[in-house]
Amino acid sequence: MPTATFTPTADVVAEATQAGYFPGRHTVEITQVTQLTDGVYRLTFRDSYIAQHARPAQFVNLFSHDPLRLLPRPFGVSETNGDLVSIIFAVVGTGTDEFSHLTAGDSVDVLGPLGRPFNTKSPAxxxxxxxxxxxxxxxxxxxxxxxxxxxxxxxxxxxxxxxxxxxxxxxxxxxxxxxxxxxxxxxxxxxxxxxxxxxxxxxxxxxxxxxxxxxxxxxxxxxxxxxxxxxxxxxxxxxxxxxxxxxxxxxxxxxxxxxxxxxxxxxxxxxxxxxx
CATH class of the missing domain: 3.40.50.80 (Nucleotide-binding domain of ferredoxin-NADP reductase (FNR) module)
Structure with a gap:
């Protein structure tokens, strides 16, 4: 018997953030996907938690809609603007090709920010x-x-x-x-x-x-x-x-x-x- 998957809504993520918890995998809205050059795309999604908490060199996991592609794809955060988060990626396989065909209003599951960032605390x-x-x-x-x-x-x-x-x-x-x-x-x-x-x-x-x-x-x-x-x-x-x-x-x-x-x-x- 298949197991149901719980995907937190934006409201659930907001409540978890307010309570001081790191939100798990959750669904976000795509606001823009732009082709920068041959095979390279810039994707922007709305997520206030990642936008506020991501540090330089940290990354986010994006999950395919295809249940046969279980593993997420990691992408470094490239920019934030308010509650918007952008990534830049190249199409190198079926997973990244799927993301390149997303459009504004679509959704994708994300997890992050993840990883240890650059240390930029010292003046330099x-x-x-x-x-x-x-x-x-x-x-x-x-x-x-x-x-x-x-x-x-x-x-x-x-x-x-x-x-x-x-x-x-x-x-x-x-x-x-x-x-x-x-x-x-x-x-x-x-x-x-x-x-x-x-x-x-x-x-x-x-x-x-x-x-x-x-x-x-x-x-x-x-x-x-x-x-x-x-x-x-x-x-x-x-x-x-x-x-x-x-x-x-x-x-x-x-x-x-x-x-x-x-x-x-x-x-x-x-x-x-x-x-x-």
């Missing part, structure tokens, strides 16, 4: 180094840093071709520089910043926050380590539950294997053993 010149679909969490990081009078942010983004996220991050970052594969990569841009004496800004020492393909982040971590610059890396890993139960998303660290979903997704270069 935060250099946000992203590649490809690693850039969305860094857009949100820039958004949160915009209101920090003691810090500043430079976005350094690398793309395969179309610079699809520059418009969004430029609303928040103090400076945005980007490059595609025809011109070089993010290390090219970091070398230029170093040559132009732009790593330190307003008397603030640099800290690198990075998200993107694994080879890129390893190269960024080693580049930073050689210069004595601290770096935090938001790992991209296949996940199951998203909160540390299924142990699908483990990654090797100097202290053994850690779960990206709950011990991360953010790790330091020292934790990952990625120092030069």
């Amino acid at each position: 010149h935060y250099i946000l180094v992203g590649g490809g679909l690693g850039v969305p969490p860094l857009i949100y990081t820039a958004q949160r840093l915009r209101d920090d009078d003691q810090s500043c942010a430079t976005a350094v983004f690398g793309y395969r071709n179309d610079h699809f996220a520059d418009h969004y991050v430029s609303q928040y970052a103090d400076t945005t520089v980007s490059i595609d594969e025809r011109e070089g990569n993010v290390i090219t841009l970091l070398d230029r910043m170093e040559a132009n004496d732009e790593l330190t800004r307003n008397g603030l020492e640099p800290v690198i926050l990075s998200c993107g393909p694994l080879p890129m982040m390893k190269a960024v971590a080693k580049w930073a380590s050689k210069r004595g610059i601290a770096s935090q890396l938001s790992m991209e890993q296949r996940m199951g539950c998203g909160y540390g139960t299924c142990v699908v998303c483990v990654v090797d660290t100097v202290d053994g294997r850690k779960k990206v979903c709950s011990d991360g997704p953010v790790f330091t270069a020292q934790q990952l053993g990625w120092e030069a």
Whole structure:
């Protein structure tokens, strides 16, 4: 006999939030889905709890309407606006393809925010180094840093071709520089910043926050380590539950294997053993 699934309504989530509880999986309304470039979409949904509580590099799980696709898909929060939450994703399979065909007024089940965020508490010149679909969490990081009078942010983004996220991050970052594969990569841009004496800004020492393909982040971590610059890396890993139960998303660290979903997704270069 099939088991009934309880999906909290918006009112139930609001009551749980007011009582101080983390809301479980619940249904939200889609307000917009926009194609940014070939195969890349920006989806916005209404959820006051996630909008108020998400921190840079935290992610949300979205669930398919197909009961045969049991596992959710994790997406980093890319922006918030009032009670609206946006994510940016690429279509890489049937689950993400389903999300790309949602329209305003549709609904989707979500869970979040999840994961350990970037640490941006100390005043610094935060250099946000992203590649490809690693850039969305860094857009949100820039958004949160915009209101920090003691810090500043430079976005350094690398793309395969179309610079699809520059418009969004430029609303928040103090400076945005980007490059595609025809011109070089993010290390090219970091070398230029170093040559132009732009790593330190307003008397603030640099800290690198990075998200993107694994080879890129390893190269960024080693580049930073050689210069004595601290770096935090938001790992991209296949996940199951998203909160540390299924142990699908483990990654090797100097202290053994850690779960990206709950011990991360953010790790330091020292934790990952990625120092030069």
